[in-house]
Amino acid sequence: MRKGIISLILLFIAQLGWAQFNLRSGQSVALVSDNTEEQVVQTALKLFMRDYQSVFSTPAVMNVRKGDIIVGTVGKTSLVEATGVDLSCLKDKKQAFLLTVLPDGKLLVAGSDAHGTAYGIMELSRLIGVSPWEWWADVVPEKKTSFTLPADYQTTQSPSVEYRGIFINDEDWGLMPWSSKNYESADQQQIGPKTNRRIFELLLRLRANTYWPAMHECTLPFFLTKGNREVAAEFGIFIGSSHCEPMVCSAAGEWRRRGEGDYDYVNNSASVYKFWEDRVKEVAGQENIYTLGMRGVHDGQM
Structure with missing residues (x-):
């Protein structure tokens, strides 16, 4: 027994x-x-x-x-x-x-x-x-x-805040010089996919999901930099834009590259509307957060 x-x-x-x-x-x-x-x-x-x-x-x-x-x-x-x-x-x-x-x-x-x-x-x-x-x-x-x-x-x-992440701000003397001179292979000023892969890995590990890319004139805009969109999708990152950058368009960095006339919705609404619409169509299949409302380029006058 x-x-x-x-x-x-x-x-x-x-x-x-x-x-x-x-x-x-x-x-x-x-x-x-x-x-x-x-x-x-x-x-x-x-x-x-x-x-x-x-x-x-x-x-x-x-x-x-x-x-x-x-x-x-x-x-x-x-x-x-x-x-x-x-x-x-x-x-x-x-x-x-x-x-x-x-x-x-x-x-x-x-x-x-x-x-x-x-x-x-x-x-x-x-x-x-x-x-x-x-x-x-x-x-x-x-x-x-x-x-x-x-x-x-x-x-x-589970998170108490649905969208959580970071904004790359004042990149002129920080992330952009380091990225473009020491980490990316490109010969232009940019925060490219190799750098963003490291940032997005950190966000994923921290259970963050949102990224506002750098938007100063010195940096090649996020959506104009080859490979950035793809690496964001890979890490499940929602791409947003800061206070003066509506419809995930970096007006400071993009208007002079793909806009026409003045960035002025009162007197040039057709061109400004197309500027926004083209971007929305381009990234429609991606996870984005769209800022609404308009300010002048880099918070300047219109």
Whole structure:
């Protein structure tokens, strides 16, 4: 009788240990995700795979059928629902995610939408010790031999502000000279896709989603710089524009390049309207936030 009780206790303890989510150095981890997930999810997965290699010195691999980490967006793939987990905590929430350890010791990363799923993946990177400031502040990830989440681990997170991000301002003596002289390969003054990729990675890791590009006359405008649009889409970044730049048009940098006549809606409305309309048509398939209202070029008179 005593032996039987001891055996049951040992079995129970073993099951608890097995139900934990474990990562170990020298042991590859498999992520399972549907290849139809949106681009921002695919980007986050690539970042996590890089992070896993940095922390555990072991590669992470992708699998479309089975894996140790199940990643999916509610309504996008059956992978999430197939786990049987109660997903009601994500209902009617934007950019929300759920991380929970499953009874078999696997980890579920579920998002209410693509942004939520991507943020959930980045939360896992943070948990294993990778700082969002890894590149910008030279925060080298600490090597680990193991990482464990307990069997009852669960977290649900969502933003209280829908659009969160940064405005690159007064770039003349800061980001633009550094970018154009030291980081981009172009021979003109610009903040290009190589620089923006680093900025957007930081935003994604910080769970930010909005970017107002630099808009001074010295800088080649964001949408006139080849590759900028594509890298924004890759990281799920909403492109907006600052107080005097309506309809994601940088009047300071763009009017002299593609406008006609004076930037004056009273006396030159057809040209100004076309200036705005052409841009809206050009970027209609992208995630943008449109500033309304008009001021003169660089807050000047009209």
